[in-house]
Amino acid sequence: MKTLTKTFRMISGAAAPIALGAAALGVCATLSPAPVLAAPASSNAAKLDQAVKALRAITTLKADFIQRDRNGGQVKGTLTLKRPGRIRFEYEKSVPMLIVGDGKALTMIDYEVNQVQRWPIKNSPLGALLDPSRDVAKYGTVRDTGNPDVISVEVRDSEHPEYGIITLIFTRKASAPGGLELAYWVALDAQNTRTTIQLSNQRYGVAVGEDAFRWKDPRPRRRTH
Template sequence: MNKRILSIITAIALTLYAGAATAQQLSLGQISAYLNQLQTAQGGFTQINADGTLSTGQIYIKRPGRIRFEYNAPADSMVLAGGGQLAIFDARSNTGPERYPLNQTPLSIILQDNVDFERADMVTNVTSDGTTTTVTAQDPDNPNYGSIQMVFTANPVELRQWIVTDETGTETTVILNDLVSGGAIRDILFNIQAEIRDRAG
């Protein structure tokens, strides 16, 4: 990882965690309760891709089962989850989105209707550095689908970032910033067919 990317990550981390030094380790019950009450949320994100490049954009979450990543230029791509599917829109492609069943991706763990990290074999690791609590989770019935490592702060409990490791071992880090929970988010934002029509037009 080059020095520029490392310095950007460090700056983001310092901004996110400033003033949280007194946080305690969160319990799995507290984290599950936080995610279950998180019905809608939106904000910005910085993504660290597997090749070390950075992408930025806006994220919209509407649980259960819906998430939208709008990538800024030059990427101009999009990732949508809705209707049980995850669709990846590549701005450079003219063949339509790649689609996968959402329940076969690690993102489904935090988007499911009832998150229960106390379920047997769902959480594989929990650590705390006194500032944040990091939880690594997987689908206990299908660990081959990959895992998601989530970083939370306390007082109040907030999701700050995650690292998704897919079935091939590829890691993608998403750092959340200015995530605001609550408020109305239109269902059309998560409609894969509507997005296909918009791009075709």
């Protein structure tokens, strides 16, 4: 766990915007990365539209997640999402870090070193989740999975490679919004650092108060935001 905590602290460095996105966007290492082959052109548009509609159909979401890095380090946590644009990644007690999005900016709070940093959501891979109509619809490319019940969408802005790449993996599930469930995703930054998160126990349409996106400022003489 000390290694993971050190890795998280590195997020506060020069590559913070990319690393922040990677820290909050990943995939379980036991699942294979999305194939890079392009799907048939005739089905690309329909699948991409399905993925965007599924993300937009989520009003609120709570889920458990497991995050792994390329070296096998692992932490668990809880994801909370609420439209429009709010998100919270709360890690297990052994990881004194919190990531909160308020619709405009992402805030990373490191309670171990009493540090707070903020970045525009549009500069983070998290934009794909929080504004799918803009990011996924515009920058998404469907990749062939070889399974009709699994849709893989790679999101990258070729004009801004520093933002990194996200591959979102959906599985067909009738009870999920839009008939697709976001199962996991992979984040790859410009330094080829891959972080992975797998979702489980997804709950849709649950009550989520605004207090879920408030946080206590660890800096001296600061208050709750």
